[in-house]
Amino acid sequence: DADVTQTPRNRITKTGKRIMLECSQTKGHDRMYWYRQDPGLGLRLIYYSFDVKDINKGEISDGYSVSRQAQAKFSLSLESAIPNQTALYFCATSDSGTGSEQYFGPGTRLTVT
Amino acid sequence: GEDVEQSLFLSVREGDSSVINCTYTDSSSTYLYWYKQEPGAGLQLLTYIFSNMDMKQDQRLTVLLNKKDKHLSLRIADTQTGDSAIYFCAESTGGYNKLIFGAGTRLAVHP
Numbered sequence: 001d002a003d004v005t006q007t008p009r010n011r012i013t014k015t016g017k018r019i020m021l022e023c024s025q026t027k028g029h030d031r032m033y034w035y036r037q038d039p040g041l042g043l044r045l046i047y048y049s050f051d052v053k054d055i056n057k058g059e060i061s062d063g064y065s066v067s068r069q070a071q072a073k074f075s076l077s078l079e080s081a082i083p084n085q086t087a088l089y090f091c092a093t094s095d096s097g098t099g100s101e102q103y104f105g106p107g108t109r110l111t112v113t
Numbered sequence: 114g115e116d117v118e119q120s121l122f123l124s125v126r127e128g129d130s131s132v133i134n135c136t137y138t139d140s141s142s143t144y145l146y147w148y149k150q151e152p153g154a155g156l157q158l159l160t161y162i163f164s165n166m167d168m169k170q171d172q173r174l175t176v177l178l179n180k181k182d183k184h185l186s187l188r189i190a191d192t193q194t195g196d197s198a199i200y201f202c203a204e205s206t207g208g209y210n211k212l213i214f215g216a217g218t219r220l221a222v223h224p
Contacts (some may be wrong), residue, residue: 042214107204
């Protein structure tokens with residue numbers, strides 16, 4: 001079984017809808033991250049969490065919110081989706097050591113029409 | 114602010130060496146990474162180098178770091194078709210493990 005899973009893998013939604021992307025991990029890591037990937041822009045950090053009680057904004061948090069329901073679960077919400085949020089979204093986890101490898105989920109392809 | 118730049122595309126012949134280049138701006142970067150993304154998949158860490166090193170070799174992969182020029186390169190020896198993917202350079206600073214990614218270099222390997 002995959003260590004980092006994301007659901008759904010693909011989603012098409014309409015402008016203005018609320019949508020939640022979920023991430024679960026079995027690696028026992030404290031740290032979890034949400035990124036979005038756009039062609040030609042690489043990955044950009046949306047939010048990160050160092051433990052269940054610690055949530056931090058990344059470089060592009062506007063229009064997004066997150067919830068760390070448990071050590072193993074970190075969800076990303078779009079309160080009112082807009083077309084420029086169409087992207088590939090990745091969840092990642094790492095342990096707490098400096099420079100620790102981040103392990104990525106398979107991604108969720110989100111299309112907002 | 115922090116910035117990481119890479120060329121977007123590289124085409125090589127099977128069996129040749131590939132060299133993917135990256136420049137970064139944050140002189141306080143502590144770790145520099147190379148990630149590989151295959152079609153339809155997430156990113157997988159290929160290798161990394163700590164900022165006090167100049168070179169790291171791991172089988173077919175060689176990473177060179179020029180701290181003065183803030184330049185990082187990844188050399189893949191004997192490139193195979195299975196190496197076709199997007200390669201991302203990333204840097205992290207301090208203990209927070211936040212990664213700043215480049216835009217990715219798409220490597221195409223042809224016969």
